[in-house]
Amino acid sequence: MEHAPHEAVRPETRTAGAGTARWIVAGVVALVVVALLAYRLGGGGKGEQAAVTPSPTPSVELTVTEVFERTxxxxxxxxxxxxxxxxxxxxxxxxxxxxxxxxxxxxxxxxxxxxxxxxxxxxxxxxxxxxxxxxxxARLPEIVVPATLGGAVAVGAPVVAIGNPLGLTYSVSTGVVSGLDRTVTKGDLSGLIQFDASVNPGSSGGPLLDARGSVIGIVVSIADPGGDEAFAGIAFAVPIGAALGDDGEGPGGGPQI
Structure with a gap:
């Protein structure tokens, strides 16, 4: 790349006048453009593999809107x-x-x-x-879009719930993971993800998603201290690993929605 300006100027056929200056400027601009493209396609110069990495990738945190569009x-x-x-x-x-x-x-x-x-x-x-x-x-839509299953779960991490609370289809709510491996004595619920994204009757069975749009749990119940099935800020989901397991171990019973 160091020889490119000399090739563009071609000193054996041009003089050091205004024309030469224009060729030098053009050569420099071309080099800058090439360098910027290489930087962007190469992921900031981190290696050739970065040039073929699709965007966005599952490792990229998404906005809530993007999570909904994805899942x-x-x-x-x-x-x-x-x-x-x-x-x-x-x-x-x-x-x-x-x-x-x-x-x-x-x-x-x-x-x-x-x-x-x-x-x-x-x-x-x-x-x-x-x-x-x-x-x-019994039948499928023309295009079947399976969700991405699995993902890291940590207390304080953002989550998104999608469901049909009270018949309001495809409602989205947001919150955080409030706790892990929760046990609710009433109904002998255990091993649950506690979260505070709003869910209500009709939300049961819906996905609990991480910030990358991956399913980390299946919504199954809420805390219901008033006995009126109203959301009290505490909800629970079965971790997706347990939901897909066939060993019969895991949570069960409890105040359901």
């Missing part, structure tokens, strides 16, 4: 008899994870995908003790 297409509305709940697509075959109590003993279960596609669904598996279940829909 909203994976969220579904569930109706099971009189129960209203939420679910999240967990696999490319359309398997949906939700809270068990939403579909418990229901004869007819229907799901509505984000694009408006409606389908009957059957309970493919259930873990009543962990209050989680999976559904298999």
């Amino acid at each position: 909203g297409p994976s969220v579904v509305v569930i109706r099971a008899g009189p129960s209203l709940g939420t679910g999240v697509i967990a696999a490319e075959d359309g398997t949906i994870v939700t809270a068990y109590h939403v579909v418990k003993e229901a004869e007819d279960v229907t799901v509505t995908f984000s694009d408006g596609t409606k389908a009957d669904a059957v309970v493919a598996s259930s873990n009543p003790r962990a209050d989680v279940a999976t559904l298999r829909p």
Whole structure:
């Protein structure tokens, strides 16, 4: 790159006048532009691999709007008899994870995908003790968008909940992780993520997301000191690892939404 200005000036054919100055300036500008492009494509000069890293990546923290745009297409509305709940697509075959109590003993279960596609669904598996279940829909939307599962969970970390509280579909609320491995004596709930993003009846089964849009838990219950199913600032989710496990261990029972 040090020889580029000399090649652009071509001293054997030009004099050191105004024309030479213009060629020097043009050469310098070209070098600056090339350097800036190389810096941006190379991730600030951190190596050749950075040039092919897609953006945004799962390691990039997103705004709440971006989290919703990323995961909203994976969220579904569930109706099971009189129960209203939420679910999240967990696999490319359309398997949906939700809270068990939403579909418990229901004869007819229907799901509505984000694009408006409606389908009957059957309970493919259930873990009543962990209050989680999976559904298999009879039909799928043209484009299936599974959510990204898993992610780090830390007290104080920001979280986003997407659900259908009180029938207000695709509602978004934000908060933080308030505690980990929580045990609620009433109902023998244990191993839960405590968070303070607002959730209400209809939110059950919905995803609890980290700042990268990854599902870290499935919403299952709220603290209900007044006995009126009103949000009191304390909610709980089954960690996604426990929700997808099949060992029967984990939380169960409790005040459900």
